[in-house]
Amino acid sequence: MAPLERRTLLAGLGLAGSSLLAGAAKAGDLNPPPGPIGPTMKRLDQVEPRTPVQTLSGSANSLYVVQEPGAYYLTADILGQPGMNGLEIACDDVTVDLCGFSIVGGLYSISGIAATYAWRRITIHNGRVIGWRTHGIDLGQSTECIVERVQVAQNGHIGIKVGPAGFVHLCTIRECMEMGINAGLRSQVSHCRTVDCTTGVRAAGGSMIQACVAASSNGIGFELIDTGSCAQDCSSVQCATGFACDANATIRTSAAVNCSVAGFHVRAARNVIRECQAMGGGKGFYVTGTSNLLLRNAASGNGQDYSIAAGNSYGPLVSVAGVGDVSAVAAASHPWANFIY
Numbered sequence: 001m002a003p004l005e006r007r008t009l010l011a012g013l014g015l016a017g018s019s020l021l022a023g024a025a026k027a028g029d030l031n032p033p034p035g036p037i038g039p040t041m042k043r044l045d046q047v048e049p050r051t052p053v054q055t056l057s058g059s060a061n062s063l064y065v066v067q068e069p070g071a072y073y074l075t076a077d078i079l080g081q082p083g084m085n086g087l088e089i090a091c092d093d094v095t096v097d098l099c100g101f102s103i104v105g106g107l108y109s110i111s112g113i114a115a116t117y118a119w120r121r122i123t124i125h126n127g128r129v130i131g132w133r134t135h136g137i138d139l140g141q142s143t144e145c146i147v148e149r150v151q152v153a154q155n156g157h158i159g160i161k162v163g164p165a166g167f168v169h170l171c172t173i174r175e176c177m178e179m180g181i182n183a184g185l186r187s188q189v190s191h192c193r194t195v196d197c198t199t200g201v202r203a204a205g206g207s208m209i210q211a212c213v214a215a216s217s218n219g220i221g222f223e224l225i226d227t228g229s230c231a232q233d234c235s236s237v238q239c240a241t242g243f244a245c246d247a248n249a250t251i252r253t254s255a256a257v258n259c260s261v262a263g264f265h266v267r268a269a270r271n272v273i274r275e276c277q278a279m280g281g282g283k284g285f286y287v288t289g290t291s292n293l294l295l296r297n298a299a300s301g302n303g304q305d306y307s308i309a310a311g312n313s314y315g316p317l318v319s320v321a322g323v324g325d326v327s328a329v330a331a332a333s334h335p336w337a338n339f340i341y
Helices: 003-024
Strands: 062-066 070-073 083-087 096-098 102-104 113-115 122-130 137-139 147-155 157-162 167-169 172-174 180-183 188-191 193-195 198-204 208-210 214-217 220-229 229-232 233-237 240-246 250-252 255-257 260-265 270-274 276-278 282-288 293-295 298-300 304-308 317-319 337-339
Touching: 083 096, 083 122, 113 122, 137 147, 147 157, 157 167, 157 250, 180 188, 180 193, 198 208, 198 214, 214 220, 220 229, 220 233, 240 255, 255 260, 260 276, 270 298, 282 298, 298 304, 304 337
Parallel strands: 062 083, 070 096, 083 113, 096 122, 102 122, 113 137, 122 147, 137 157, 147 167, 147 172, 157 180, 167 188, 172 193, 180 198, 188 208, 193 214, 198 220, 208 229, 214 233, 220 240, 229 250, 233 255, 240 260, 250 270, 255 276, 260 282, 270 293, 276 298, 282 304, 298 337, 317 337
Antiparallel strands: none
C-alpha cells in the first residue's frame, strides 16, 4: 500500500474511533431522582465519635459532669473554681482524653477529676492535672479504672487514686502532700515516678508495683499494705523508708538508696525479700516481723546493714567488703547468701 493511502486509512480509523468514544461519553440524566435530598458523606460525629468535655453541663460541685457512657476529650485547659471539682464522672464506661491539655486547680478547689460513686471502667489519659486542694485524680471508689500517661503535680492530698483492679501506667506525680499514688486491691502500678510526695506509692492487697521510682519522700517510697502484694524492679531514692510491707508480700530486684530510716522495713509475717540492694541508709534490711525470708540481697554503707529479729529465715550474711575475689570468702558461693560489701 502506498504511503499516502496508508495515512488516509489511519486518519479515517481515528475519526471513526473518536465518534464511538464521543457516543460512549454521552452525559447522564440531569434531572435529580425523586424524593428529598440526603447526605452522601458521614456526619462529623460519625467521623469523630467523641464528645468535647467543654460542651457538657456542670453541677453544684463540678464544672463539668459526664453522665453518659462514651468517649470524651478536652478542647482547652480547664481552670478550677472554689468549692468545685474540675470534671466529675457520674456513670460507667467512660474514657476521657485530655489531649495534652491541663486541668488546673485554684484556691479552695476540690479535685481535678473525681468519680463520686462506685462506677466502673473509667479511663483517663494524655494530659496534666495540677494544683487541686484535695486530689488530682480521685477514682478511689470506682473499680477497673485506668490512668495512663498523665502528669500530676502540687495537689493537697493524693495525686492519683484508683479503687480495686485499677491500673496506673506511665504517670509522673510531683509534690503531693499526702501521697503520689494510692492503688486499691488487686491493682497494678507500672513505669511511674513520684517525687517529693510524703508517700510515693501505696498499694493494697494483691497488687503489683513494677518498674517504678519514688524519690525524695519524707515518708515511705513504696508501701505494700494488707497482704499478698508484689514490688519488682523498683527504686526508692532519698526517702525516709524505701520499702515497707505487711504480710505475704514479695519484693525482688529492687533498690533503696540513701533512705534515712531503712531501705526495706518488713513489718509483719511471711514476706519474701530477694535480690534487692540497700545502700547508704539508716538500716539496710530492717525486719521487725517474724516468719519472713531474705535471700540473695546486698547491703552497703548503711548504719546497720541487716537488722533481723528472731524468728525469721535468711541466707548466710557474708561480708565481702574490700576482699577482691569473693570466691575466697567462706559461704560467698552459697546460693542464698546475703552480702555486705
